[in-house]
Amino acid sequence: MELKIAVLPGDGIGPEISAQGVNVLKAVCSRFNHELLLEYGLVGAAAIDATGNPFPDDTLQMCRRSDAVLFSAIGHPKYDNDPTAKVRPEQGLLAMRKSLGLYANVRPVETFKCLLHKSPLRAEIVEGADFVCIRELTGGMYFGKKHQDENEAYDTCIYSRHEVERILRVAYEYACRRRRHLTVVDKANVLASSRLWRKVAQEMAPQYPDVETDFMYVDNAAMRIIQDPRFFDVMVTENTFGDILTDEASVISGSMGLLPSASIGEGTPVFEPIHGSWPQAAGLNIANPLAQILSVAMLFEHLGLEKEGALVRNAVSASLDAGIVTPDIDPESKETTSSVGQWITDYVSN
Amino acid sequence: MELKIAVLPGDGIGPEISAQGVNVLKAVCSRFNHELLLEYGLVGAAAIDATGNPFPDDTLQMCRRSDAVLFSAIGHPKYDNDPTAKVRPEQGLLAMRKSLGLYANVRPVETFKCLLHKSPLRAEIVEGADFVCIRELTGGMYFGKKHQDENEAYDTCIYSRHEVERILRVAYEYACRRRRHLTVVDKANVLASSRLWRKVAQEMAPQYPDVETDFMYVDNAAMRIIQDPRFFDVMVTENTFGDILTDEASVISGSMGLLPSASIGEGTPVFEPIHGSWPQAAGLNIANPLAQILSVAMLFEHLGLEKEGALVRNAVSASLDAGIVTPDIDPESKETTSSVGQWITDYVSN
Numbered sequence: 001m002e003l004k005i006a007v008l009p010g011d012g013i014g015p016e017i018s019a020q021g022v023n024v025l026k027a028v029c030s031r032f033n034h035e036l037l038l039e040y041g042l043v044g045a046a047a048i049d050a051t052g053n054p055f056p057d058d059t060l061q062m063c064r065r066s067d068a069v070l071f072s073a074i075g076h077p078k079y080d081n082d083p084t085a086k087v088r089p090e091q092g093l094l095a096m097r098k099s100l101g102l103y104a105n106v107r108p109v110e111t112f113k114c115l116l117h118k119s120p121l122r123a124e125i126v127e128g129a130d131f132v133c134i135r136e137l138t139g140g141m142y143f144g145k146k147h148q149d150e151n152e153a154y155d156t157c158i159y160s161r162h163e164v165e166r167i168l169r170v171a172y173e174y175a176c177r178r179r180r181h182l183t184v185v186d187k188a189n190v191l192a193s194s195r196l197w198r199k200v201a202q203e204m205a206p207q208y209p210d211v212e213t214d215f216m217y218v219d220n221a222a223m224r225i226i227q228d229p230r231f232f233d234v235m236v237t238e239n240t241f242g243d244i245l246t247d248e249a250s251v252i253s254g255s256m257g258l259l260p261s262a263s264i265g266e267g268t269p270v271f272e273p274i275h276g277s278w279p280q281a282a283g284l285n286i287a288n289p290l291a292q293i294l295s296v297a298m299l300f301e302h303l304g305l306e307k308e309g310a311l312v313r314n315a316v317s318a319s320l321d322a323g324i325v326t327p328d329i330d331p332e333s334k335e336t337t338s339s340v341g342q343w344i345t346d347y348v349s350n
Numbered sequence: 351m352e353l354k355i356a357v358l359p360g361d362g363i364g365p366e367i368s369a370q371g372v373n374v375l376k377a378v379c380s381r382f383n384h385e386l387l388l389e390y391g392l393v394g395a396a397a398i399d400a401t402g403n404p405f406p407d408d409t410l411q412m413c414r415r416s417d418a419v420l421f422s423a424i425g426h427p428k429y430d431n432d433p434t435a436k437v438r439p440e441q442g443l444l445a446m447r448k449s450l451g452l453y454a455n456v457r458p459v460e461t462f463k464c465l466l467h468k469s470p471l472r473a474e475i476v477e478g479a480d481f482v483c484i485r486e487l488t489g490g491m492y493f494g495k496k497h498q499d500e501n502e503a504y505d506t507c508i509y510s511r512h513e514v515e516r517i518l519r520v521a522y523e524y525a526c527r528r529r530r531h532l533t534v535v536d537k538a539n540v541l542a543s544s545r546l547w548r549k550v551a552q553e554m555a556p557q558y559p560d561v562e563t564d565f566m567y568v569d570n571a572a573m574r575i576i577q578d579p580r581f582f583d584v585m586v587t588e589n590t591f592g593d594i595l596t597d598e599a600s601v602i603s604g605s606m607g608l609l610p611s612a613s614i615g616e617g618t619p620v621f622e623p624i625h626g627s628w629p630q631a632a633g634l635n636i637a638n639p640l641a642q643i644l645s646v647a648m649l650f651e652h653l654g655l656e657k658e659g660a661l662v663r664n665a666v667s668a669s670l671d672a673g674i675v676t677p678d679i680d681p682e683s684k685e686t687t688s689s690v691g692q693w694i695t696d697y698v699s700n
């Protein structure tokens with residue numbers, strides 16, 4: 001099979017982890033005799049510096065002609081705490097999501113036994129937690145009408161029935177393939193947009209009689225994720241709530257540096273680590289490449305290449321079992337971003 | 351001193367815990383020779399059943415002529431999952447906040463040593479956490495323009511400079527009285543309303559040179575609360591973010607049933623437990639009355655009656671040390687809502 005992949009390393013530790021993801025991608029493709037066509041593009045602060053635009057049209061066109069995008073991270077401190085900056089790296093991310101129609105962000109939250117001691121939660125609470133957060137990604141306050149002047153500012157959380165239906169469809173499909181339990185998270189006791197979500201979900205639920213649908217207020221969900229994470233199988237929610245809850249959910253496993261995500265929808269799907277660009281670590285060769293490498297596994301799986309995905313996952317598990325880990329996992333470790341990536345690349349090659 | 355207190359027991363376990371709060375209030379007032387004038391009012395589902403209105407005008411007038419409101423909880427399952435219900439108990443809460451101008455919700459998050467084992471977090475992470483969440487309570491999406499029809503719905507997160515300034519003022523005042531560290535939580539990389547918050551905070555910060563002000567994105571805050579709760583001293587944020595983060599923060603201590611809150615602003619301040627109406631436990635005499643009783647402590651303190659507040663806090667600590675606790679704290683305990691309340695009432699009386 002021919003695979004056209006757009007690689008967007010971005011900012012901070014992005015380029016370093018990207019390189020390891022690409023090495024693994026190449027090694028798996030060569031082992032399975034897939035023809036791999038890679039193109040590299042600019043995004044984020046790197047793209048602003050080069051072109052003034054955080055998501056240049058060249059990058060968009062490259063993504064459009066690819067089968068998938070392997071993305072790393074964006075963000076640079078020089079743009080933080082500057083509410084007046086006209087162009088920000090994050091806008092590149094939002095532009096990418098919107099222009100590729102990536103309305104669903106899918107984030108599996110899993111625990112790795114060897115990392116349970118890194119979880120801020122007690123092992124008996126978090127052990128075995130295994131759920132998927134589905135965050136709506138192209139609607140809500142992120143893209144609704146906004147305004148700011150000296151004396152007032154507003155954002156609009158707006159959803160159409162169509163937008164709600166299609167994201168719930170994705171969530172139900174995941175639930176059907178998993179433990180058939182869908183939790184729709186909203187704030188229907190206060191928000192009109194949430195009441196539309198709840199109404200649409202209540203209308204759709206009978207089409208999935210095997211799936212148990214329940215509704216939870218977002219404040220309650222923020223508690224439940226910590227108190228009883230095993231409760232969840234698939235959780236779906238709107239963009240802003242999803243931003244908050246998926247990040248909260250990601251830390252409970254202790255495996256932040258290991259969690260990949262997929263953004264899917266109408267156009268080319270994007271696979272990326274959930275963590276950010278960690279500018280302080282840029283160039284130090286210390287960042288954990290596993291979330292990026294597991295993004296490669298998700299990429300393969302999404303393209304129907306299950307065996308290829310499984311090989312990557314096995315390699316990652318083997319590296320953890322062998323203690324070949326970056327210092328974020330084991331402070332005593334002398335391994336680096338590139339040595340861990342190399343170990344995994346060797347594993348999948350042999 | 352003469353104290354006029356409006357008591358609003360509300361729904362579910364509300365009346366049971368309210369009774370214990372009132373007993374403690376009476377006992378402290380009699381010990382300190384304060385003249386206590388109590389009035390009772392309807393709110394929530396109880397008020398809808400009796401009057402059709404979740405916050406009747408009688409209740410509002412009673413609150414207005416009081417020095418403080420002792421509130422318990424509202425909410426009833428018959429109104430949940432019914433997006434079509436025209437009147438909901440929660441509207442009573444929102445009406446109370448808005449009509450009394452209670453723009454600041456103040457929630458201390460503390461850990462109690464004897465309850466650390468109830469925390470979902472590892473003791474070494476949560477022990478000693480001690481911070482205050484200040485949530486804006488009368489702005490944002492809760493009160494902005496909303497609309498819902500068959501095909502579309504929206505809510506508006508709107509803030510004026512005045513609204514932002516006054517809540518930041520409250521937050522800075524708390525920070526000055528505490529460890530002088532204020533964290534302003536927003537989503538300024540995406541939201542216009544957040545950029546106004548950040549701008550106003552940056553303008554105000556120089557007026558409080560002793561306070562260290564930092565800014566944190568809401569998704570990051572949701573992680574930090576779990577990973578490193580001791581980082582925080584005073585946290586301030588807008589209404590919806592505050593709803594989510596304060597609930598998240600409240601569970602980390604393992605002391606959910608013990609946390610009180612104050613809603614303050616222009617009109618009569620309201621003191622209430624942070625927990626909800628727990629309808630399943632209504633009438634069973636099992637609910638923990640401590641959050642309600644500690645709301646009485648906050649009430650005294652807010653009125654400048656420090657000694658009275660301290661006596662209530664000492665009584666609560668003594669009850670915990672003596673193991674006089676409801677089953678949520680110790681499943682083996684035979685104590686009840688009323689027996690714990692009685693023990694504390696006796697303690698403050700002697």
Ligand SMILES: CC(C)[C@H](C(=O)O)[C@@H](O)C(=O)O
Nearest residue numbers: 090091093094243539540569
């Ligand atoms: C960088 C920011 C705009 C982005 C978001 O809020 O969507 C990030 O937090 C994320 O979750 O991918």
Ligand SMILES: CC(C)[C@H](C(=O)O)[C@@H](O)C(=O)O
Nearest residue numbers: 189190219440441443444593
């Ligand atoms: C009941 C609900 C309207 C309310 C809110 O969201 O403000 C509650 O969750 C709270 O935090 O006091």
